[in-house]
Amino acid sequence: MPEAASRVLSQPAVAPLLSVKNLQAWYGESHVLHGINFDVAPGEVVTLLGRNGAGKTTTLRSIIGILRKRTGSISFDGKETIRLPARHIARLGIGYVPEERGIFSSLSVAENLVLPPVVKPGGMTQEQIYTLFPNIKERLSSQGTKLSGGEQQMLSIARILRTGANLLLLDEPTEGLAPVIVEQIGRTIARLKQDGFTIVLVEQNFRFAATVADRHYVVEQGRVIDMIRNDELDANIDKLHGYLGV
Amino acid sequence: MFELLGVSPQVLFGQLLLGLINGSFYAVLSLGLAIIFGLLNIINFAHGAQYMMGAFVAWMLLQYAGIGYWWALLIAPVLVGVTGIVIERLFLSRLQNVDHLYGLLLTFGLALIIQGVFRNQYGVSGLPYGIPPELAGGRNLGFMFLPNYRAWVVLAALVACIATWLVIERTRLGAYLRAATENAPLVGAFGINVPLLVTVTYGFGVALAAFAGVLAAPIYAVNPNMGADLIIVVFAVVVIGGMGSILGSIITGFSLGLIEGLTKVFYPEASSTVIFVIMILVLLVKPAGLFGRAA
Numbered sequence: 117m118p119e120a121a122s123r124v125l126s127q128p129a130v131a132p133l134l135s136v137k138n139l140q141a142w143y144g145e146s147h148v149l150h151g152i153n154f155d156v157a158p159g160e161v162v163t164l165l166g167r168n169g170a171g172k173t174t175t176l177r178s179i180i181g182i183l184r185k186r187t188g189s190i191s192f193d194g195k196e197t198i199r200l201p202a203r204h205i206a207r208l209g210i211g212y213v214p215e216e217r218g219i220f221s222s223l224s225v226a227e228n229l230v231l232p233p234v235v236k237p238g239g240m241t242q243e244q245i246y247t248l249f250p251n252i253k254e255r256l257s258s259q260g261t262k263l264s265g266g267e268q269q270m271l272s273i274a275r276i277l278r279t280g281a282n283l284l285l286l287d288e289p290t291e292g293l294a295p296v297i298v299e300q301i302g303r304t305i306a307r308l309k310q311d312g313f314t315i316v317l318v319e320q321n322f323r324f325a326a327t328v329a330d331r332h333y334v335v336e337q338g339r340v341i342d343m344i345r346n347d348e349l350d351a352n353i354d355k356l357h358g359y360l361g362v
Numbered sequence: 363m364f365e366l367l368g369v370s371p372q373v374l375f376g377q378l379l380l381g382l383i384n385g386s387f388y389a390v391l392s393l394g395l396a397i398i399f400g401l402l403n404i405i406n407f408a409h410g411a412q413y414m415m416g417a418f419v420a421w422m423l424l425q426y427a428g429i430g431y432w433w434a435l436l437i438a439p440v441l442v443g444v445t446g447i448v449i450e451r452l453f454l455s456r457l458q459n460v461d462h463l464y465g466l467l468l469t470f471g472l473a474l475i476i477q478g479v480f481r482n483q484y485g486v487s488g489l490p491y492g493i494p495p496e497l498a499g500g501r502n503l504g505f506m507f508l509p510n511y512r513a514w515v516v517l518a519a520l521v522a523c524i525a526t527w528l529v530i531e532r533t534r535l536g537a538y539l540r541a542a543t544e545n546a547p548l549v550g551a552f553g554i555n556v557p558l559l560v561t562v563t564y565g566f567g568v569a570l571a572a573f574a575g576v577l578a579a580p581i582y583a584v585n586p587n588m589g590a591d592l593i594i595v596v597f598a599v600v601v602i603g604g605m606g607s608i609l610g611s612i613i614t615g616f617s618l619g620l621i622e623g624l625t626k627v628f629y630p631e632a633s634s635t636v637i638f639v640i641m642i643l644v645l646l647v648k649p650a651g652l653f654g655r656a657a
Contacts, residue, residue: 182547203552206550220544221544223541227537
């Protein structure tokens with residue numbers, strides 16, 4: 117554990133875009149995060165792996181500010197955000213793709229797509245988004261929740277690419293999707309990484325995570341208990357199986 | 363002239379017109395309630411008092427400042443809407459994460475206080491407010507006499523309802539509102555100022571009530587109890603249309619006004635209860651309301 121902690125603190129070498137230190141969070145009276153620590157360098161794709169209920173989703177919800185009852189330090193691009201409300205955090209350039217996609221049923225696909233306001237220059241144009249997700253263009257007038265699960269996931273990612281956010285928080289983007297769609301999501305994440313986006317990805321499917329991530333943080337009972345570089349994954353596979361209970 | 367089941371067309375269409383006018387008030391008031399409930403999850407029991415305030419502000423503008431009906435139609439909703447914003451900021455914003463019941467109790471208490479203050483100041487006998495000269499008189503349509511002011515009330519209510527519906531359904535602001543109604547924390551996580559949206563929405567809903575109050579002032583005497591009498595029926599309209607359903611409130615408001623009017627013609631004894639009977643039937647068959655979505 118001390119070895120893991122020191123490795124966590126020593127990564128990455130460059131100044132981190134996102135730095136989370138001793139993050140604690142509560143749902144009502146229930147203490148769910150007990151000191152999450154991790155850093156993400158600009159342009160990196162980092163995953164949070166762990167069993168159900170380990171605190172991965174709660175970590176993302178704390179970073180974006182949906183979960184208000186939290187302490188510790190969350191620094192984005194050098195700015196402390198722990199006391200800011202969600203709307204201010206988003207406007208710093210953090211885009212959030214929630215678990216179960218968060219597509220609004222009362223909005224059309226087009227309305228869902230343009231709902232999040234542009235927070236920074238440099239976001240994708242709608243044409244660039246249609247190139248990346250051609251299915252969306254064909255379904256613009258449909259009700260958002262009439263799309264297939266995969267299309268909803270793409271819409272959920274697409275709508276934050278417009279905003280100019282440079283850090284994307286993706287919560288289980290492959291959950292419940294067919295393998296062919298999972299592959300498509302993987303290609304999309306790889307493309308976003310190529311384009312310079314920094315991504316924090318919550319995943320249970322570590323095989324998928326291994327295809328897109330640079331590093332993996334293992335979360336257990338509200339704490340980060342280990343960090344594994346993707347190129348060391350094979351050597352640590354038994355340990356990871358143990359963490360994930362596979 | 364033809365007769366329908368022994369009822370002359372003058373009586374029939376006269377009652378239908380009255381029904382349509384009542385329906386206009388039901389529609390505008392239930393629209394405001396639906397918008398407030400949709401976004402704030404608050405059953406705004408002060409809505410009737412805010413409708414009454416609209417009528418009183420119009421009367422005060424005329425009495426103390428010499429400002430007539432047309433300006434009052436603009437100024438009273440703004441002034442009463444601002445009081446709504448103050449109420450939202452001071453009280454309702456603190457009830458966001460608690461049971462609906464607290465909001466209902468708070469607004470019920472506010473309604474009693476507001477009505478009490480006006481009753482204490484102006485009594486309950488009612489104050490007259492004249493029809494603007496431009497809308498005085500009426501026209502004979504052959505089968506009925508149509509007072510100009512009543513035609514204007516129906517038209518103004520219809521325009522207010524359609525304009526509100528268009529803003530909600532066709533604008534970016536409306537999209538924010540609809541999305542926040544579904545999942546406010548996520549909308550906030552996109553960088554949208556949801557607390558401001560909530561405040562403005564409550565203010566707008568209250569302003570709609572005040573607008574209805576100004577429209578009502580020349581028809582009914584301006585009276586501290588005018589809202590209390592109406593609000594129970596309006597709540598029934600909202601339940602029938604579907605809590606939070608914008609289109610449901612508009613269509614149901616006008617339709618129930620007409621049904622009430624028809625009941626007055628054919629079975630007057632039931633005219634004051636017909637809306638509640640319909641409400642019970644709808645709740646039994648479709649608990650989410652005719653246009654509401656099941657939770």
